[in-house]
Amino acid sequence: MDFSRRETIALGLGAVALSVMPFRVAASTEEVIAGFTGGADVADGGVTLTAPEIAENGNTVPITVAAPGAVAIMIVATGNPEPAVVTFNFGELAASQSAATRIRLAGTQDVVAIAKMADGSFVRATSVVKVTIGGCGG
Amino acid sequence: MASGVKPRVKVPKSAAAGSAITIKTLISHKMESGQRKDKEGNLIPRSIINRFTCTFNGKSVIDIKMEPAISTNPYFQFDATVPEAGDFVFTWYDDDGSVYDAKKSVAIG
Numbered sequence: 175m176d177f178s179r180r181e182t183i184a185l186g187l188g189a190v191a192l193s194v195m196p197f198r199v200a201a202s203t204e205e206v207i208a209g210f211t212g213g214a215d216v217a218d219g220g221v222t223l224t225a226p227e228i229a230e231n232g233n234t235v236p237i238t239v240a241a242p243g244a245v246a247i248m249i250v251a252t253g254n255p256e257p258a259v260v261t262f263n264f265g266e267l268a269a270s271q272s273a274a275t276r277i278r279l280a281g282t283q284d285v286v287a288i289a290k291m292a293d294g295s296f297v298r299a300t301s302v303v304k305v306t307i308g309g310c311g312g
Numbered sequence: 313m314a315s316g317v318k319p320r321v322k323v324p325k326s327a328a329a330g331s332a333i334t335i336k337t338l339i340s341h342k343m344e345s346g347q348r349k350d351k352e353g354n355l356i357p358r359s360i361i362n363r364f365t366c367t368f369n370g371k372s373v374i375d376i377k378m379e380p381a382i383s384t385n386p387y388f389q390f391d392a393t394v395p396e397a398g399d400f401v402f403t404w405y406d407d408d409g410s411v412y413d414a415k416k417s418v419a420i421g
Contacts, residue, residue, distance in 0.1 A: 209358065212373065213414065233384065234383040234384070235383075238389075245350075251381055252328055254381055255347055256347075256379060256380055258379045258381070259379055259381040260376060260377065260378055260381070261376065261377040262374060262375075262376050262390075263372075263374065263375040264356070264373075264374055265366075265367070265372025265373050265374055265375060266371055266372060267367075267368050267371050267392055267393045267395070268390065268391065268392065268393070269332030269333070269391035269392050269393040270390075272390065272392040273374065273376075273388060273389065273392065274387075274388070274389040274390070275382065275383075275386070275387055275388050275389070276382070276383040276386075276387050277381050277382060277383060278345065278381045278382070278383055279381075283352060297377065309383075
């Protein structure tokens with residue numbers, strides 16, 4: 175079976191499209207963040223994200239976020255198949271706008287915390303976590 | 313209902329009125345992410361707890377929306393204000409519709 179130059183190029187493009195496809199299924203990081211902020215500007219600072227520099231096991235990475243004056247904090251893992259991780263909504267009896275949990279990271283990546291402040295503005299903090307063993311199976 | 317789900321909560325038995333206390337919660341749950349594959353290469357369907365709430369005498373302390381990127385046996389630590397004696401109610405909502413809850417009383421003193 176012979177391929178003309180045109181067919182070969184078409185096949186190549188098809189292969190590229192197929193290999194890119196899986197990453198298109200889940201909403202991108204920008205879309206997830208826009209869904210939380212409603213497209214508002216996000217300033218740096220005002221929120222503290224504590225994460226380990228190196229996580230040996232991506233299945234349980236301990237993180238802590240704190241943002242005094244926030245009403246909600248969202249965590250986004252930019253390199254995960256599904257970037258959204260968790261959203262903390264603080265109620266009237268929350269003594270501090272901080273929380274700690276354990277998350278899964280697929281690989282070395284930026285973890286972003288975005289806080290919605292009481293006045294409606296948004297702030298963010300980013301932390302790079304190096305992951306030795308990814309936490310998404312597969 | 314996922315089998316073997318057991319909520320565990322750590323709350324001080326008593327606190328000074330108006331003071332802040334730290335609460336730790338853990339619930340045993342496999343939190344299947346929907347990304348893993350079984351031996352035959354089929355995707356294992358997602359099965360996670362997608363929401364956790366904590367209230368004190370009916371007032372909200374924290375309401376957490378969870379995604380598959382939360383680790384197995386979800387753990388949370390947060391701070392709550394105790395204005396008077398009463399009960400903390402913790403509720404977990406499973407993808408399959410199950411609801412798990414735990415209740416802890418706090419005295420003033």
